[in-house]
Amino acid sequence: MTDTSADLVILGGGSGGYACAFRAAELGLSVVLIEKDKLGGTCLHRGCIPTKALLHAAEVADSARDGDQFGVKSSLEGIDMAGVNSYKDGIIGGLYKGLQGLAKANKVTLVEGAGTFVGPNTVEVNGDRYIGKNVVLATGSFARSLPGLEIGGRIITSDQALNLDYVPDRVVVLGGGVIGVEFASVWRSFGADVTIVEALPRLVPLEDEWASKQLERAFRKRGIKFKTGVRFTGAVQSEANVTVSLESGESLEADLLLVAVGRGPNSAGHGYEEAGVTMERGFVITDERLRTNLPNVYAVGDLVPGLQLAHRGFQQGIFVAEDIAGQNPKVIDESGIPKVTYCNPEVASVGLTEAAAKEKYGSAETYVYSLAGNGKSQILKTSGGVKLVKAPDGPVVGITLVGERVGELIGEAQLIYNWEAFPEDVAPLIHAHPTQTEALGEAFLALAGKPLHVHG
Numbered sequence: 001m002t003d004t005s006a007d008l009v010i011l012g013g014g015s016g017g018y019a020c021a022f023r024a025a026e027l028g029l030s031v032v033l034i035e036k037d038k039l040g041g042t043c044l045h046r047g048c049i050p051t052k053a054l055l056h057a058a059e060v061a062d063s064a065r066d067g068d069q070f071g072v073k074s075s076l077e078g079i080d081m082a083g084v085n086s087y088k089d090g091i092i093g094g095l096y097k098g099l100q101g102l103a104k105a106n107k108v109t110l111v112e113g114a115g116t117f118v119g120p121n122t123v124e125v126n127g128d129r130y131i132g133k134n135v136v137l138a139t140g141s142f143a144r145s146l147p148g149l150e151i152g153g154r155i156i157t158s159d160q161a162l163n164l165d166y167v168p169d170r171v172v173v174l175g176g177g178v179i180g181v182e183f184a185s186v187w188r189s190f191g192a193d194v195t196i197v198e199a200l201p202r203l204v205p206l207e208d209e210w211a212s213k214q215l216e217r218a219f220r221k222r223g224i225k226f227k228t229g230v231r232f233t234g235a236v237q238s239e240a241n242v243t244v245s246l247e248s249g250e251s252l253e254a255d256l257l258l259v260a261v262g263r264g265p266n267s268a269g270h271g272y273e274e275a276g277v278t279m280e281r282g283f284v285i286t287d288e289r290l291r292t293n294l295p296n297v298y299a300v301g302d303l304v305p306g307l308q309l310a311h312r313g314f315q316q317g318i319f320v321a322e323d324i325a326g327q328n329p330k331v332i333d334e335s336g337i338p339k340v341t342y343c344n345p346e347v348a349s350v351g352l353t354e355a356a357a358k359e360k361y362g363s364a365e366t367y368v369y370s371l372a373g374n375g376k377s378q379i380l381k382t383s384g385g386v387k388l389v390k391a392p393d394g395p396v397v398g399i400t401l402v403g404e405r406v407g408e409l410i411g412e413a414q415l416i417y418n419w420e421a422f423p424e425d426v427a428p429l430i431h432a433h434p435t436q437t438e439a440l441g442e443a444f445l446a447l448a449g450k451p452l453h454v455h456g
């Protein structure tokens with residue numbers, strides 16, 4: 001048994017944990033980063049990166065299939081999942097190597113193994129003790145299931161879905177949130193028959209209702225089936241298939257059932273409860289400076305209630321490192337965190353939905369600019385639009401975009417939101433022609449009372 005002391009001991013090397021480690025090291029603090037699996041965590045190995053690689057392969061498949069729409073003679077011969085997986089794993093491998101290099105360059109001490117927080121400032125790994133002046137809990141999240149629905153065989157979560165060596169003929173996706181619609185999109189592009197089942201009344205229910213409608217219309221066109229406002233009641237699997245029953249009395253047969261009903265905090269079995277860390281429904285509770293109830297113990301990432309997104313984890317990790325280093329960083333405004341759902345078409349948003357703005361301000365002004373008026377979107381043959389939500393006599397408080405590739409526009413949208421810009425501030429900014437960013441520009445011109453490419 002050895003004892004190692006550091007300024008910072010971090011439990012979990014995912015987006016939140018490693019960002020905290022790197023920033024703290026940059027600021028001259030000594031850092032121990034404990035990871036039981038692979039540096040990079042969910043996002044790199046089982047989340048953002050592999051799903052987006054699959055989605056890109058799906059886009060290539062669609063382009064091959066739809067070449068004739070552009071006068072290009074092409075056809076989709078089929079999907080070679082070994083090839084797709086090797087492309088995906090190559091990206092992960094490259095980024096993983098890069099991350100290991102960064103840990104080394106930053107002189108972060110990486111400890112491999114499962115750590116247990118034994119409090120008040122100590123984490124134990126395989127009998128060795130790591131004592132931090134500060135401890136950061138960053139153990140992330142796991143794919144949830146529903147009571148009585150056991151994962152195994154033909155019933156899978158995103159963890160298994162990312163490594164399939166075949167394209168299923170028929171899939172039922174349980175959950176119409178981000179992860180569900182992304183996989184539905186991939187499998188449809190790969191040729192599968194896909195049905196999404198969502199208990200809430202609409203797909204991507206956290207987004208503005210307008211975005212759900214746009215997405216549902218596009219999915220209908222793509223032949224992605226969905227049943228909203230209906231509850232799942234059970235699933236039975238056999239050698240040949242899985243039968244999914246719904247509250248409506250209907251049953252659906254498929255090769256696979258993807259359970260995409262959200263992610264739970266990975267907080268059990270790491271000593272948190274025993275050490276007296278305040279938790280609710282398994283999430284570690286912090287104040288706005290990410291401090292838990294225990295002195296010098298922080299928590300970041302999916303473990304903390306809020307949006308479960310990698311860039312939130314990065315920002316929280318950086319915040320905690322800077323706070324510990326005495327830099328007194330500004331509290332993170334969670335409402336300014338951009339969100340992108342990378343299905344085809346994409347949905348991207350920042351700030352409030354129309355409904356949330358109306359609740360907050362009593363009323364809200366809105367404007368929708370259709371991508372039908374945007375040259376680049378017409379070239380891409382994508383439809384969708386930009387929706388702006390403005391506070392009464394105030395700045396723009398919500399921006400939502402739907403359409404192919406609009407995820408890339410969220411950078412500008414989040415600057416506008418976070419700078420609390422008025423339409424009059426944004427309208428004079430020039431957008432390159434022909435780009436999809438012009439759709440944002442046009443929406444702001446219109447909201448500032450001087451529409452250009454707008455009919456009616």
Ligand SMILES: Cc1cc2nc3c(=O)[nH]c(=O)nc-3n(C[C@H](O)[C@H](O)[C@H](O)COP(=O)(O)OP(=O)(O)OC[C@H]3O[C@@H](n4cnc5c(N)ncnc54)[C@H](O)[C@@H]3O)c2cc1C
Nearest residue numbers: 012014015016036041042043047115140301302308309310
């Ligand atoms: C399918 C899917 C797609 C996603 N796509 C996106 C996306 O496109 N964009 C986006 O922003 N977010 C996306 N996410 C969410 C994103 O992956 C998470 O928000 C992010 O990974 C959270 O980071 P974290 O550091 O909190 O946790 P994690 O990344 O889960 O990292 C926690 C780490 O802690 C380690 N650990 C756990 N317990 C211990 C222990 N006792 N000892 C040592 N180590 C331990 C784990 O092995 C893990 O590496 C996606 C998630 C999924 C599942």
